Amino acid sequence: MAFIKSGKVFDKRKHYGKMKQMMENMDIVQYPLRIPTPLHHQVRMKLAQDKMNLRQLLICMLLNYVEK
Secondary structure, three states: OOOOOOOOOOOHHHHHHHHHHHHHHOOOOOOOOOOOHHHHHHHHHHHHHHOOOHHHHHHHHHHHHHHO
């Protein structure tokens, strides 16, 4: 098989990390959630101050709910 010089380089580590992330996400359920805009802005501001994201917050809240 011939090697074609196209100027692009295949980064195995980057590809492995990307594929690993995709495999982890295959076992996830998506749920659309409608949040009022003012509440969403307040939550995003608080999350930015706490250096968190909405996904982390929701997973933490759901785990607390299940453990009760």
